[in-house]
Amino acid sequence: MAAGTLYTYPENWRAFKAQIAAQYSGARLKIASASPAFTFGQTNRSPAFLSNFPLGKVPAYQGDDGFCLFESNAIAHFLSNDALRGSTPQASAQVLQWVSFADSEIIPPASAWVFPTLGIMQFNKQYRFPEELTMSFMSCNLITGMFQRLDKLRKNAFASVVLFGANNDSCISGIWVFRGQELAFTLSEDWQIDYESYTWRKLDVDSEECKTMVKEYFAWEGEFKHVGKSFNQGKIFK
Secondary structure: OOOOEOOOOOOHHHHHHHHHHHHOOOOOEEOOOOOOOOOOOHHHHHHHHHHOOOOOOOOOEEEOOOEEOOHHHHHHHHHOHHHHHHOOOHHHHHHHHHHHHHHHHHHHHHHOOHHHOOOOOOOOOOOHHHHHHHHHHHHHHHHHHHHHOOOOHHHHHEEEEEEEEEEEEEEEEEEEEEOOOOOOHHHHHHHHHOOOOOOOOOOOOOOOOHHHHHHHHHHHHOOOOOOOOOOOEEEEEE
């Protein structure tokens, strides 16, 4: 029977797959999700961790025998028993079929419609597709959810993010200030859930456009000509 440690951060829904599989199969699974056993952003960047998991991704599993795995589906498969994996080649293929189906057909729409109500993930809300933003309070929840998932970035970033417009006619736009010259979101896979839904561009700090936008976004008042919608409400990340 498998026995080992699962490295993850708290409430990582991808890690739940392995935990559920272990509970059904009886595999002995220790969860390392808090200091001193594991600190996300630190432990998974250490040489010792990267020697076993070169990509630094979590969830990551290390067996008591030293066997290492990353990717949630692979870990869940390893921790399962025959009843979960399938006891025949045909049954195993069907299990793989439905796991793949869930990844491609269920998780994407669930991420778009169900997870936001649970505070896990958010709607795809690109400014290029404002029709996907409906009720104003739901749109604001997208901003709040993003800020929560970026909590560990607070010491190195500041942002003013604004909801413009009204119900069924809104968009989200904001200004972010980072330490350094590049987007910080790419430093961690878990910070990328939200940022890929937006269009980003670097402002010229010496331009009049930048000066005007900073003034408007930080004061939450002005014409916001580049948006074309009225200010609704804003949120600060700091």
